[in-house]
Amino acid sequence: MKRILAALAAVVVLASVGTGVLIWRLSDAESPKYPEISAYSHGQTVRVGPYRYCEVLNPTKCAVFEHQGELPVTERGAVQLSVPPAIARAPWVLLRQYEDSDVVEEFRPNTRLAVTVPTVDAHRGKLTGLAVLLPTLIRLDGEEVPAPHAEWSVRTVWSQSGDDQATRNESR
Incomplete structure:
Protein backbone atom coordinates (compact mmCIF):
# COMPACT_ATOMS: atom_id res chain seq x y z
CA MET A 1 0.00 0.00 0.00
CA LYS A 2 2.91 2.34 0.80
CA ARG A 3 4.45 1.73 -2.66
CA ILE A 4 1.18 2.68 -4.37
CA LEU A 5 0.92 5.90 -2.36
CA ALA A 6 4.58 6.73 -3.05
CA ALA A 7 4.10 6.13 -6.79
CA LEU A 8 0.92 8.23 -6.81
CA ALA A 9 2.72 11.05 -4.97
CA ALA A 10 5.59 10.91 -7.49
CA VAL A 11 3.12 11.15 -10.40
CA VAL A 12 1.40 14.16 -8.78
CA VAL A 13 4.74 15.92 -8.21
CA LEU A 14 5.92 15.25 -11.77
CA ALA A 15 2.59 16.41 -13.22
CA SER A 16 2.73 19.61 -11.13
CA VAL A 17 6.30 20.37 -12.17
CA GLY A 18 5.47 19.65 -15.82
CA THR A 19 2.43 21.93 -15.71
CA GLY A 20 4.47 24.71 -14.09
CA VAL A 21 7.19 24.46 -16.73
CA LEU A 22 4.60 24.45 -19.53
CA ILE A 23 2.86 27.56 -18.15
CA TRP A 24 6.20 29.31 -17.69
CA ARG A 25 7.28 28.56 -21.27
CA LEU A 26 3.95 29.60 -22.77
CA SER A 27 3.77 32.84 -20.81
CA ASP A 28 7.40 33.65 -21.62
CA ALA A 29 6.81 33.16 -25.35
CA GLU A 30 3.81 35.51 -25.39
CA SER A 31 5.32 38.40 -23.44
CA PRO A 32 6.47 41.21 -25.72
CA LYS A 33 10.14 42.16 -25.71
CA TYR A 34 9.24 45.85 -25.45
CA PRO A 35 6.52 47.45 -23.31
CA GLU A 36 3.15 48.22 -24.90
Whole structure:
Protein backbone atom coordinates (compact mmCIF):
# COMPACT_ATOMS: atom_id res chain seq x y z
CA MET A 1 0.00 0.00 0.00
CA LYS A 2 2.91 2.34 0.80
CA ARG A 3 4.45 1.73 -2.66
CA ILE A 4 1.18 2.68 -4.37
CA LEU A 5 0.92 5.90 -2.36
CA ALA A 6 4.58 6.73 -3.05
CA ALA A 7 4.10 6.13 -6.79
CA LEU A 8 0.92 8.23 -6.81
CA ALA A 9 2.72 11.05 -4.97
CA ALA A 10 5.59 10.91 -7.49
CA VAL A 11 3.12 11.15 -10.40
CA VAL A 12 1.40 14.16 -8.78
CA VAL A 13 4.74 15.92 -8.21
CA LEU A 14 5.92 15.25 -11.77
CA ALA A 15 2.59 16.41 -13.22
CA SER A 16 2.73 19.61 -11.13
CA VAL A 17 6.30 20.37 -12.17
CA GLY A 18 5.47 19.65 -15.82
CA THR A 19 2.43 21.93 -15.71
CA GLY A 20 4.47 24.71 -14.09
CA VAL A 21 7.19 24.46 -16.73
CA LEU A 22 4.60 24.45 -19.53
CA ILE A 23 2.86 27.56 -18.15
CA TRP A 24 6.20 29.31 -17.69
CA ARG A 25 7.28 28.56 -21.27
CA LEU A 26 3.95 29.60 -22.77
CA SER A 27 3.77 32.84 -20.81
CA ASP A 28 7.40 33.65 -21.62
CA ALA A 29 6.81 33.16 -25.35
CA GLU A 30 3.81 35.51 -25.39
CA SER A 31 5.32 38.40 -23.44
CA PRO A 32 6.47 41.21 -25.72
CA LYS A 33 10.14 42.16 -25.71
CA TYR A 34 9.24 45.85 -25.45
CA PRO A 35 6.52 47.45 -23.31
CA GLU A 36 3.15 48.22 -24.90
CA ILE A 37 0.72 51.01 -24.13
CA SER A 38 -3.05 50.79 -24.49
CA ALA A 39 -5.67 53.37 -25.32
CA TYR A 40 -9.44 52.97 -24.93
CA SER A 41 -12.28 55.11 -26.24
CA HIS A 42 -15.78 54.65 -27.55
CA GLY A 43 -15.82 50.90 -26.85
CA GLN A 44 -12.53 50.26 -28.69
CA THR A 45 -9.10 49.37 -27.31
CA VAL A 46 -5.78 49.49 -29.11
CA ARG A 47 -2.50 48.07 -27.78
CA VAL A 48 0.66 49.25 -29.44
CA GLY A 49 4.36 48.56 -29.14
CA PRO A 50 7.01 51.23 -29.54
CA TYR A 51 7.37 53.38 -32.60
CA ARG A 52 11.06 53.70 -31.76
CA TYR A 53 13.14 52.26 -28.92
CA CYS A 54 16.76 53.28 -28.30
CA GLU A 55 19.30 52.19 -25.75
CA VAL A 56 19.39 54.58 -22.79
CA LEU A 57 23.18 54.72 -22.61
CA ASN A 58 23.60 54.80 -26.40
CA PRO A 59 20.64 56.81 -27.79
CA THR A 60 21.95 56.48 -31.35
CA LYS A 61 21.48 52.69 -31.27
CA CYS A 62 17.76 52.30 -31.96
CA ALA A 63 15.22 49.78 -33.09
CA VAL A 64 12.67 51.57 -35.28
CA PHE A 65 9.39 49.67 -35.65
CA GLU A 66 7.16 52.53 -36.82
CA HIS A 67 4.22 50.96 -34.96
CA GLN A 68 1.35 53.41 -34.62
CA GLY A 69 -1.98 52.52 -33.14
CA GLU A 70 -5.24 53.85 -34.55
CA LEU A 71 -8.11 54.55 -32.17
CA PRO A 72 -11.64 55.51 -33.24
CA VAL A 73 -12.89 58.50 -31.21
CA THR A 74 -15.91 60.80 -31.07
CA GLU A 75 -16.54 64.26 -29.66
CA ARG A 76 -18.55 62.75 -26.80
CA GLY A 77 -15.87 60.47 -25.41
CA ALA A 78 -12.45 60.67 -23.83
CA VAL A 79 -9.41 58.50 -24.33
CA GLN A 80 -8.21 56.39 -21.42
CA LEU A 81 -4.47 55.91 -21.90
CA SER A 82 -2.68 53.22 -19.88
CA VAL A 83 1.03 52.60 -19.55
CA PRO A 84 2.58 49.48 -18.02
CA PRO A 85 4.71 49.60 -14.86
CA ALA A 86 7.83 49.20 -17.04
CA ILE A 87 7.14 52.70 -18.41
CA ALA A 88 5.63 54.23 -15.26
CA ARG A 89 8.71 53.32 -13.18
CA ALA A 90 10.63 56.01 -15.07
CA PRO A 91 9.84 59.66 -15.69
CA TRP A 92 7.61 59.70 -18.76
CA VAL A 93 6.00 62.31 -20.98
CA LEU A 94 2.56 62.39 -22.61
CA LEU A 95 2.28 64.47 -25.76
CA ARG A 96 -1.35 65.25 -26.63
CA GLN A 97 -1.61 66.47 -30.22
CA TYR A 98 -4.61 68.64 -31.06
CA GLU A 99 -5.50 70.38 -34.33
CA ASP A 100 -4.22 73.81 -33.23
CA SER A 101 -1.52 73.10 -30.64
CA ASP A 102 0.02 70.38 -28.49
CA VAL A 103 -0.05 69.76 -24.75
CA VAL A 104 2.94 68.20 -22.98
CA GLU A 105 2.52 66.57 -19.57
CA GLU A 106 5.39 65.15 -17.55
CA PHE A 107 4.91 62.40 -14.96
CA ARG A 108 7.30 61.52 -12.17
CA PRO A 109 8.33 57.88 -11.64
CA ASN A 110 5.75 55.58 -10.04
CA THR A 111 2.98 58.19 -10.01
CA ARG A 112 0.66 57.38 -12.95
CA LEU A 113 -0.38 54.26 -14.83
CA ALA A 114 -3.36 55.88 -16.59
CA VAL A 115 -4.43 59.27 -17.91
CA THR A 116 -7.81 60.43 -19.21
CA VAL A 117 -7.50 62.66 -22.27
CA PRO A 118 -10.42 64.71 -23.64
CA THR A 119 -10.97 64.25 -27.36
CA VAL A 120 -11.92 67.91 -27.82
CA ASP A 121 -10.28 70.93 -26.23
CA ALA A 122 -12.13 74.27 -26.46
CA HIS A 123 -8.95 76.16 -27.37
CA ARG A 124 -6.98 73.53 -29.27
CA GLY A 125 -9.62 71.68 -31.30
CA LYS A 126 -9.90 67.95 -31.88
CA LEU A 127 -7.37 65.41 -30.60
CA THR A 128 -5.32 64.08 -33.52
CA GLY A 129 -2.98 61.78 -31.62
CA LEU A 130 -1.07 60.83 -28.50
CA ALA A 131 2.56 59.96 -27.91
CA VAL A 132 4.22 58.50 -24.84
CA LEU A 133 7.91 59.35 -24.54
CA LEU A 134 10.68 58.15 -22.24
CA PRO A 135 13.21 60.97 -21.97
CA THR A 136 16.90 60.73 -21.25
CA LEU A 137 19.45 63.51 -20.88
CA ILE A 138 21.88 63.96 -23.74
CA ARG A 139 24.68 66.47 -24.18
CA LEU A 140 24.09 68.81 -27.10
CA ASP A 141 26.47 71.72 -27.73
CA GLY A 142 27.82 71.34 -24.20
CA GLU A 143 24.37 71.51 -22.61
CA GLU A 144 22.30 68.65 -21.18
CA VAL A 145 18.84 68.47 -22.77
CA PRO A 146 16.10 65.84 -22.55
CA ALA A 147 15.54 63.71 -25.64
CA PRO A 148 13.23 60.71 -25.99
CA HIS A 149 14.92 57.32 -26.16
CA ALA A 150 11.60 55.51 -26.60
CA GLU A 151 8.29 56.51 -28.14
CA TRP A 152 4.80 55.01 -28.50
CA SER A 153 2.22 56.58 -30.79
CA VAL A 154 -1.57 56.44 -31.20
CA ARG A 155 -3.38 58.29 -33.98
CA THR A 156 -7.05 59.14 -33.50
CA VAL A 157 -9.55 58.30 -36.20
CA TRP A 158 -12.67 60.43 -36.00
CA SER A 159 -15.87 58.51 -36.50
CA GLN A 160 -19.26 60.08 -36.94
CA SER A 161 -21.76 58.64 -34.50
CA GLY A 162 -25.46 59.02 -35.11
CA ASP A 163 -25.66 61.91 -32.61
CA ASP A 164 -22.79 63.76 -34.29
CA GLN A 165 -24.37 63.29 -37.73
CA ALA A 166 -27.77 64.48 -36.46
CA THR A 167 -26.14 67.61 -35.04
CA ARG A 168 -24.48 68.33 -38.38
CA ASN A 169 -27.76 67.84 -40.25
CA GLU A 170 -29.59 70.24 -37.90
CA SER A 171 -26.99 72.97 -38.46
CA ARG A 172 -27.54 72.91 -42.24
